[in-house]
Amino acid sequence: MSTQEKNIKISTINEVEQDKERNIQEEQIEQQTKQLEKQQTKQIREVLKIENVSKKYQAPNGEIEALKKIDFTLKEGEFLSIIGPSGCGKSTILSIIAGLENKDNGEIKIDGKIGYMLQKDSLLEWRTIYSNIMFGLEVQKNRTKENEEYAIQLLKKYNLYDFKDKYPNQLSGGMRQRAALIRTLAIKPKILLLDEAFSALDYQTRIMVTKDIYDILKNEHISALIVTHDISEAISMSDRIVILSNRPAQVKDIMKIEFEMENRDPINCRESPKFSEYFDAVWKGLNIYE
Numbered sequence: 188m189s190t191q192e193k194n195i196k197i198s199t200i201n202e203v204e205q206d207k208e209r210n211i212q213e214e215q216i217e218q219q220t221k222q223l224e225k226q227q228t229k230q231i232r233e234v235l236k237i238e239n240v241s242k243k244y245q246a247p248n249g250e251i252e253a254l255k256k257i258d259f260t261l262k263e264g265e266f267l268s269i270i271g272p273s274g275c276g277k278s279t280i281l282s283i284i285a286g287l288e289n290k291d292n293g294e295i296k297i298d299g300k301i302g303y304m305l306q307k308d309s310l311l312e313w314r315t316i317y318s319n320i321m322f323g324l325e326v327q328k329n330r331t332k333e334n335e336e337y338a339i340q341l342l343k344k345y346n347l348y349d350f351k352d353k354y355p356n357q358l359s360g361g362m363r364q365r366a367a368l369i370r371t372l373a374i375k376p377k378i379l380l381l382d383e384a385f386s387a388l389d390y391q392t393r394i395m396v397t398k399d400i401y402d403i404l405k406n407e408h409i410s411a412l413i414v415t416h417d418i419s420e421a422i423s424m425s426d427r428i429v430i431l432s433n434r435p436a437q438v439k440d441i442m443k444i445e446f447e448m449e450n451r452d453p454i455n456c457r458e459s460p461k462f463s464e465y466f467d468a469v470w471k472g473l474n475i476y477e
């Protein structure tokens with residue numbers, strides 16, 4: 188072998204060695220990145236996990252299949268909307284989570300106390316606002332001095348204290364909804380289920396109230412599961428949207444909603460160009476003619 192040939196051989200061996208080393212380094216970096224990602228996702232606790240949940244109602248004129256293998260999670264501090272056509276099974280999901288209905292199959296894991304808010308604020312017209320809020324604690328058999336004081340604190344913090352002796356029909360729609368929210372918050376929930384909670388309000392009030400409720404829930408570090416059939420409402424309130432099919436409800440897609448803006452809220456995010464992009468994507472995802 189000539190000297191030149193020898194040199195070529197050595198340099199080839201060196202290149203192979205260098206390649207090997209590079210590969211090992213790249214693999215190490217990849218593994219480290221994966222581990223970091225794993226740690227990060229682990230750090231965000233799941234407060235609600237719905238796995239493979241199915242439900243059929245036994246109605247007089249036959250079986251109604253409402254839910255088919257529903258799967259999703261709610262992370263701590265997250266706002267997750269469930270959107271789907273009317274009658275597809277949205278309320279059924281919340282009723283099962285709240286323990287008001289049985290499921291046929293699947294698992295539900297809940298980590299934290301649950302509060303429930305409905306479309307009708309269900310304030311009792313013959314009780315004052317204060318007495319309505321106390322009623323919430325009474326139903327839960329939780330009317331302690333400490334909880335009463337906490338409820339008063341909430342009334343003051345969210346500007347309803349001056350209205351505590353008024354009756355529900357003396358309050359605007361928005362204030363009634365805030366009072367209903369405070370009644371729910373007084374039981375110190377970690378997870379709030381909202382079932383079309385704003386749909387009874389007129390358009391402008393609804394937008395103001397969604398911001399109002401959004402701010403209060405973020406401030407109180409509550410995770411929210413929001414059922415709605417309103418695409419704009421879902422986008423404006425949520426970190427992720429679960430899109431359901433027609434009945435029996437199946438998860439068609441789970442869409443992440445992110446706006447690159449500081450202090451995003453349900454009103455200012457509507458100004459982002461991404462808002463209409465998300466609207467189109469959810470609309471297409473729903474594809475109600477399918």
Ligand code: ADP
Pocket residue numbers: 244245246251253271272273274275276277278279280434
């Ligand atoms: P959504 O909230 O999406 O409008 P629901 O969860 O209320 O839908 O209802 C899903 C389907 O199950 C509907 O067809 C509804 O009529 C039916 N359903 C709901 N509750 C009951 C019940 N208690 N008994 C029988 N059928 C029911």
Ligand code: MG
Pocket residue numbers: 277278279382383
């Ligand atoms: Mg419903």
